[in-house]
Amino acid sequence: MAKYKIAWLTGDGCGQDVMAAARIVLERIGLDADYVPGDIGWEFWCNEGEALPQRTIDLMKGTDCAFFGAITSKGKDKADKELKPELQGKGDNYRSPIVRMRQLLDLYICLRPCKAYPGNPLNYKEGIDIVVFRENTEGLYIGVEYPTVPEEFYAVKGMEKIPRNAAISLRAITPESSERIVRAAFEYARKDKRPKVTAVHKANVIRQTDGVFMEAARKVAAEYPDIPLEDANIDAMGMWLLKNPLNYGVIVTTNLFGDIISDLCAQMVGGLGFGCSGNIGTSYAVFEPTHGSAPKYAGQYKVNPIATILAAKMMLDWLGEKDKAARLEGAVAAVIAEGKVRTYDMGGSQGTLDMANAIAAKL
Numbered sequence: 001m002a003k004y005k006i007a008w009l010t011g012d013g014c015g016q017d018v019m020a021a022a023r024i025v026l027e028r029i030g031l032d033a034d035y036v037p038g039d040i041g042w043e044f045w046c047n048e049g050e051a052l053p054q055r056t057i058d059l060m061k062g063t064d065c066a067f068f069g070a071i072t073s074k075g076k077d078k079a080d081k082e083l084k085p086e087l088q089g090k091g092d093n094y095r096s097p098i099v100r101m102r103q104l105l106d107l108y109i110c111l112r113p114c115k116a117y118p119g120n121p122l123n124y125k126e127g128i129d130i131v132v133f134r135e136n137t138e139g140l141y142i143g144v145e146y147p148t149v150p151e152e153f154y155a156v157k158g159m160e161k162i163p164r165n166a167a168i169s170l171r172a173i174t175p176e177s178s179e180r181i182v183r184a185a186f187e188y189a190r191k192d193k194r195p196k197v198t199a200v201h202k203a204n205v206i207r208q209t210d211g212v213f214m215e216a217a218r219k220v221a222a223e224y225p226d227i228p229l230e231d232a233n234i235d236a237m238g239m240w241l242l243k244n245p246l247n248y249g250v251i252v253t254t255n256l257f258g259d260i261i262s263d264l265c266a267q268m269v270g271g272l273g274f275g276c277s278g279n280i281g282t283s284y285a286v287f288e289p290t291h292g293s294a295p296k297y298a299g300q301y302k303v304n305p306i307a308t309i310l311a312a313k314m315m316l317d318w319l320g321e322k323d324k325a326a327r328l329e330g331a332v333a334a335v336i337a338e339g340k341v342r343t344y345d346m347g348g349s350q351g352t353l354d355m356a357n358a359i360a361a362k363l
């Protein structure tokens, strides 16, 4: 029996391409693992009315962690139309399988490292090395939404000013979830010898929910007197990150702000072909590239697999395979620095598997 059992969730679109690339490097590095394929993605929504079938969740529960490619998802009108005729009008609305996975398995940390590897022609500035800790289970992503104002909401002070036809999305933030994500950021900062942690919020306007988040941040920061806590409003943070990205190392924030900030940081180190992510809970984790299914490139083996290969590096780290993780990162860095193999987004003409094979050859 292999040492690890990994749920292998390819998804659809270019998910197939990048997962094939990740497998090349994982096989080459000699990870002792069984990769168990699981169903997820658009075809399962169309044929079964569920993009993340229960059998896949059950499968995940019997594995050490999951590795996920990419999926296609669509807005409500299109999602409903593409359902198999016999499923039309039945079952739930389309729900993002990724958001569901995070909530069901309580994967409360969304960890997104954004590092400018020397020699990457897409780097915004050399030396950027930012790790974003995004709260992954609550905030504006709890999925409690109303197409118009429910009558009972008018019992709440201030609501009388809101017209009935307003759509409403609720934002929920608890002290417990805030504390655990901030603690994860501080633990990382201590281990990785980072000089400070930056908490991002909009507490001057969104007073209640971001008030809870910042109170939790200050409470946890008091346990780490050696690491200063700095804070910034989300809007100013966007500006500061572009103006002076080297000032930042560890950023911690709520769900939606983290979604935005981590894309900004990923773009500064090469964009979608480089953005990797770990969804991490107390005993389970799902690793993935942050990009989507890029339908126009699906099956062409053209997209950059580095994001997915860096997600594999994160998985190795999380499994405790530190040496393999460091070797894999070294191989990625070496191929980028050499600049001989580049996918289209980097200005080159090589394909997904050329990149994977070049990285594997450095291992």
Ligand SMILES: NC(=O)c1ccc[n+]([C@@H]2O[C@H](COP(=O)([O-])OP(=O)(O)OC[C@H]3O[C@@H](n4cnc5c(N)ncnc54)[C@H](O)[C@@H]3O)[C@@H](O)[C@H]2O)c1
Binding pocket: 069, 070, 071, 072, 073, 074, 098, 272, 273, 274, 288, 289, 290, 291, 292, 293, 294, 295, 296, 302, 303, 304, 305, 307, 345
């Ligand atoms: N985690 C996920 O699976 C995820 C994330 C985002 C979007 N989506 C879904 O993916 C589908 C397509 O969404 P989209 O077009 O907005 O975003 P996308 O990330 O799929 O692609 C946008 C564009 O970015 C470029 N790109 C993406 N990945 C790349 C890579 N690895 N290397 C080089 N270039 C890359 C391509 O030009 C692509 O057309 C939608 O159905 C969307 O809902 C899924």
